[in-house]
Amino acid sequence: MQTVQEPETVTDAQVAFYRANGFVEVDNALTPLELVAMQEEIDRIYRVDNGGLHTAEHGSPYRKVLDQRVNIWRDNPVVQAFVMLPRFAEMARRLAGVPAVRLWHDQALVKQPGDSKPTPWHQDLPYWPMNEPGALSLWMALDDVDERNGAMSFIPGSQRVGALPGINLVDPQDIFAMVPKGELTGTKPVTARMRAGSCTFHNGLCFHYAGANQTDRPRRAMVIIYMPDGTTFNGRPHVVTEGMGLQPGAPLEGELFPLLT
Ligand code: SIN
Numbered sequence: 262m263q264t265v266q267e268p269e270t271v272t273d274a275q276v277a278f279y280r281a282n283g284f285v286e287v288d289n290a291l292t293p294l295e296l297v298a299m300q301e302e303i304d305r306i307y308r309v310d311n312g313g314l315h316t317a318e319h320g321s322p323y324r325k326v327l328d329q330r331v332n333i334w335r336d337n338p339v340v341q342a343f344v345m346l347p348r349f350a351e352m353a354r355r356l357a358g359v360p361a362v363r364l365w366h367d368q369a370l371v372k373q374p375g376d377s378k379p380t381p382w383h384q385d386l387p388y389w390p391m392n393e394p395g396a397l398s399l400w401m402a403l404d405d406v407d408e409r410n411g412a413m414s415f416i417p418g419s420q421r422v423g424a425l426p427g428i429n430l431v432d433p434q435d436i437f438a439m440v441p442k443g444e445l446t447g448t449k450p451v452t453a454r455m456r457a458g459s460c461t462f463h464n465g466l467c468f469h470y471a472g473a474n475q476t477d478r479p480r481r482a483m484v485i486i487y488m489p490d491g492t493t494f495n496g497r498p499h500v501v502t503e504g505m506g507l508q509p510g511a512p513l514e515g516e517l518f519p520l521l522t
């Protein structure tokens with residue numbers, strides 16, 4: 262049997278691809294053992310319904326888009342070990358082209374089977390209370406993904422459009438109608454069909470989408486969101502910063518936003 266070595270970091274070609282397109286795929290980013298550990302832990306967390314902040318209750322329309330838990334790492338050692346993997350942080354740092362990155366938060370994103378809805382085209386940065394751009398997400402497939410179960414798609418180069426208003430993920434506006442005329446003409450979406458254990462990174466300004474899960478099994482993904490060290494709070498309310506007493510302009514730092522590189 263041929264074994265595939267997990268990459269320690271991204272290649273120069275992957276960095277160049279990310280800078281040009283706003284996203285990049287990294288295959289076999291997890292070892293088979295790491296993958297099984299994460300699959301089992303996410304299943305356990307959802308089965309016993311604990312771990313992380315819940316962002317939608319049963320019956321909420323958002324749950325048909327994403328059954329989501331946020332910041333599981335704070336009290337779960339298995340997820341914490343995954344989120345803090347130095348090789349992932351180093352990939353994020355190199356892609357962002359910054360001296361160091363911090364953790365913004367993690368997200369388990371499950372598309373449950375049965376009346377699943379697409380994740381509409383959107384950018385992430387408009388939801389995050391950050392003054393500076395540069396934050397990026399690692400999206401780890403914990404199941405094989407394709408068009409039938411919610412693989413991610415991206416619009417190459419859309420990060421250059423800049424920040425648009427945040428899209429309502431349940432009752433979405435058409436993000437393409439917000440793009441100034443002439444920008445993005447001729448660009449086509451790219452769908453990242455991947456095996457479980459492979460991942461994508463995407464810039465917080467890159468347009469992305471995932472179709473509904475039309476299969477009879479959950480689509481499980483685990484996301485780590487990194488931000489350049491020195492990123493500051495812009496005062497917008499967000500579930501992760503709620504109750505922290507942060508003043509606008511304050512750096513997002515300290516043990517809740519740990520330095521990872
Ligand atoms: C998804 O997993 O369906 C969407 C992820 C994202 O919006 O970053």
Ligand code: NI
Pocket residue numbers: 383384385469
């Ligand atoms: Ni997103």
